[in-house]
Amino acid sequence: MTPPIGGEERRAGLFSSMKGMIATLVAIAKTRAELLVTELEEEKFRLMTLWSKAIGAAFLLAVGLIMAVICFALAFWEQRVLIFGICAAMFIAGGLFLISSLKRQSSQPSKMFHASLAELEADMAQLRRTVKIPE
Numbered sequence: 559m560t561p562p563i564g565g566e567e568r569r570a571g572l573f574s575s576m577k578g579m580i581a582t583l584v585a586i587a588k589t590r591a592e593l594l595v596t597e598l599e600e601e602k603f604r605l606m607t608l609w610s611k612a613i614g615a616a617f618l619l620a621v622g623l624i625m626a627v628i629c630f631a632l633a634f635w636e637q638r639v640l641i642f643g644i645c646a647a648m649f650i651a652g653g654l655f656l657i658s659s660l661k662r663q664s665s666q667p668s669k670m671f672h673a674s675l676a677e678l679e680a681d682m683a684q685l686r687r688t689v690k691i692p693e
Contacts, residue, residue, distance in 0.1 A: 586681055593677065623649070 627645045631638045 590678055590681070593673065597673065 627642070630645070631641045634641055
């Protein structure tokens with residue numbers, strides 16, 4: 559007696575198809591994870607650079623402003639109280655402006671992982687078209 563034709567071949571074809579699909583899904587997940595790690599490293603480097611520049615700029619500006627106020631007060635020694643008062647008001651106004659700017663900027667959503675999320679959405683759409691997964 560001969561075995562039924564196509565039974566074993568069909569099962570082997572199904573398993574190889576499933577293996578191929580799983581391998582593809584694993585490769586997609588690996589690529590997306592690598593993209594996430596790359597974006598995270600880029601964001602970390604960007605933030606470190608921004609903070610170091612901001613701290614350096616703040617220090618240099620603070621020293622420069624203090625020196626300018628002292629020079630201005632020495633130049634107009636008779637009105638030194640008025641000079642120091644005006645400069646203090648300007649510093650407070652600048653600080654309040656920076657605080658409001660920080661509040662406004664922190665309320666905006668972050669664009670971190672934007673490219674990764676877009677790629678994952680594209681992958682999900684492709685899988686839905688291929689496999690007919692309900693949304």
